[in-house]
Amino acid sequence: MSESLSTLIERLSGPASQGRFGRLRRGIEKEGLRVDADGRIAQTPHPAELGSKLTHPHVTTDYSEALLEYITPVYSRPEDALAFLADLHRFSYRRLDNEFIWPASMPARLDGNESIPIADYGRSNVGRMKHVYRKGLDVRYGRIMQAIAGVHYNVSLPDDFWSLLKSLDGDEQASMQDFRSSRYFDLIRNFRRHSWLLLYLFGASPAVDRSFLPDGRVPEGLQPHGEQTLVSPYATSLRMSDLGYQNKVQEQLKICFNSLSNYVNTLRHAISTPWPDYGALGVKGDGEDDWRQLNANILQIENEYYSDIRPKRVARHDETPSQALEARGVEYIEVRCLDLDPFDPLGFDATRSRFVDTFLMWCLLSESPWITDEECEHLDDNRRLVVSRGRDPELRLDHHGRKRSIADWGHEIFAELREVATLLDRLEEGAPHAEALAELTPWLDDPSLTPSGRLLHRLETQGEEFVDAIMAMAREQAERLRNEPIGPARSALFDQLVDTSHQQQGDIEAAESESFADFLADYFERARESRALTPLRAAGGQS
Template identity: 75%
Template sequence: MSDSLATLIARLEGPARRGQFSRLRRGLEKEGLRVDPAGRIAQTPHPATLGSKLTHPHITTDYSEALLEYITPVYCRPEDAMAFLGDLHRFTHRHLGEELIWPASMPARLDGNDSVPIADYGPSNVGTMKRVYRQGLDVRYGRIMQAIAGVHYNVSLPDDLWELLREADGAGDTLLNDYRSARYFGLIRNFRRHSWLLLYLFGASPALDRSFLPGGEIPDKLQAHGRDTLVAPYATSLRMSDLGYQNKVQAQLKICFNSLSNYVGTLRHAISTPWPAYQALGVKADDGWRQLNANILQIENEYYSDIRPKRVARHDETPSQALEARGVEYIEVRCLDLNPLLPLGVDETQIRFVDAFMMWCLLSESPWIPDLECEHLDDNRRRVVERGRDPALRLVQHGEPRDLADWGSEILDEVGRVAELLDRLEEGNPHRDAVAVMVPRLADPALTPSGQLMARLQDRGEEFSDAMLAIARQQAERFGHGPMDPGRAALFAELAETSHHQQHEIEAADRERFEAFLEGYFARARESRIAGEAAS
């Protein structure tokens, strides 16, 4: 442990013991494909009894009409977030009929690109924009990639902790928003240096159905397992590999999160700069819109990253304008697979560990990332997702080869010290215990979720889709008949009804043609929101 980290932890122990900083705040976004009883992606519309996917605050869809997305409120206690997520599942299963929720990140059986239905948000301008954006993703990357599911973990640190850190840093003259944003970007840089550890510990997608690669050509990293399954024997997270959410055009953006201004400037450049291959696709065709524009990014949400700085945007702001105007509010972690072996795809132990890991990323020194290090970070990440359980694997640290287990053990020792700070407000040692659960996974890769899933497929000779379908049926039985909080049941029923009314009101209020709406949106998106700065 560095002297600076040890000193900072020591300085925070007293305030933590006295209860002078509050718990972390976190929310979860969890995706899951609807499938039919045979395990094929559902072709049915989003159930109307669940509410409007345009306006419902907790039940919506991601790319596909079949890709459910659950959004919890922000909670200080992980168990509260998990309870809310569980009731979202229970409520949904009561309205799915014979359909199931696929438990894995890699999708169910597909029948080509068109078997992934694009989500339809209605005829309003905002609904049309959402659909055209998704059509743009289709023509750029194809729909199959968009059927991948995951867990997004949103976390923010309490204001009283920021005050303590600012005082410890001797930065009392720095505006709190500016200080918070700079430190959040330091957290992000450390996360990018060490996110390979989360991919190793929690990756749960070492296999996929052959239908995910409709062209028939099998990449070298994959091997056949049975008739319909492809596996990478040592992989942890094929979802995060170049088979999943990766994009070579976006890679040239070179965002290494060294500063808020660099991040915002790079995104603004990307949504304003045409890309020849996308220009060749055309923005409109005889049958309507093909994409929102022909730029590197149609909108900022198209940028794929395993972590993002975030702030809740106002109605007239893009995400980066909200950041620019008021600074970073919270962090979104996007590299977590669904764990099919857990009923909700994630559990409280994992949340507690990620809490401690994120706090460790914040408190540790975090110099800017030069271009060469950025390349090494990407390479470490690639090695772990493709063969993280390979005993011969070596990563690169400070330009030198490093054994994954040794490096990971060193990190866990430090994360454990930080976990002790978080436990000062808890009964028992839940964060420290969560770190302890992870220690054996470094010594024995078979204990990781990816290792357990591979063992199941190999020991039973199961196909990936057959195994996931069996789990989906078990989970449907569990959630479909399990007890649900009566207050939440009433809330979800009310939200389903009111969300439909809200969508109708939005549609009735539209007075602008879609072309004019879109032109106005992008004109505003190009504006700087720095106080006193002229629009670009």
């Protein structure tokens, strides 16, 4: 362990034992395709019995009408977030009739691009914008990769922790907002240096149904398994590989998260700069309301930028995500590289949560110099190697010019993580963070224990097709979740939110007066504005 990390942990341990700062806070966003009884993507609309996907705070859709997305509130205990997530599944299964929630990241059986229905959010301008944005993703990248699902894990640290850390750092000149944002970017850079470890441990997508590749092309590295399945023998996460969320145009942005201003300005450039290939696709068709995409720029909106981690802040109604960051700093970070674990009914569990919390705190407390362009390329190479060959015993990653195995480097990281876990466990009853590390440590030496290893082992030993294996898990999980009770207060809340969300969508649509074209023009004009605080505004004066 570096001397600076060891010293900082020691200085934080006393205040932690004294209760001078609170626990990390986290919320979970979990996606899952609705499928029919044959394991095919559902063609039915989002069930009205689940509420309005435009306005419901906890049940919505991602790209597709069939891609459910569950959003928990923010909790200081992972078990509370997971309990809420479980209740969302139980609530849904009581209203899904003969449909199931697909528990894997790589999609169910598809029937070409058109078999993936684009989510429709109603007649309001904000609803139409969400729909047209998704149409733009279709014309740019196709719908098939948009049927992939995952877990997004949102984490923040409490205000009293930031005050203590700022004091320990001796940083008296920076404002608390700037200090917090700068340190969150420290965390993000270290996350990018070491996210390969999460991909190895939690990647769960080494196989895919042949319908995911409708042109019949089989990329290098994939091998036939049975009649309908393709597997990559050493892969951890095909979801995070070139088959998944990758975009060659976005690679030119070169975002390595060295500062908030660089991040914001790069995204603002991308949503304002036309891209010829997208222009050739056309923004509108012949009809007045026939929109193909929101615009022909590198990014239609900021959310189109794909990354395994993002700095975030809850935006107000008149802000883009970047403007919210610019105006009030980073509020939390969003981890986006986590596959669904098909063996778990929720796709995620408390052990993962405690480990990711420990990992993120380690990323924050460790030294984190800026990332050079050369280092950025090495990090991308390590990431690509792990997603495609992470369980290969011959694999070696680049670590400051040295070639190291995952086990060797991983054990070195785990040794430091144990010290961070001890710090976090001072805030807990028992030692849940240390126990999470102990449970996962054997995975470093035995890749068969990882979710990707377990799934591939099941396919190989039982001779199952990918869709058949995942569908069997979906049926088992559905039976369990349908029969588990929901507390009366939680059940009443969900019933109320169904009615309230439909009423809210109706109110928004009834109040609409502006044309969609004018709405978009106004949105993108405001999106180009800087919301950075000037010295006068920061001091509370008139801008």
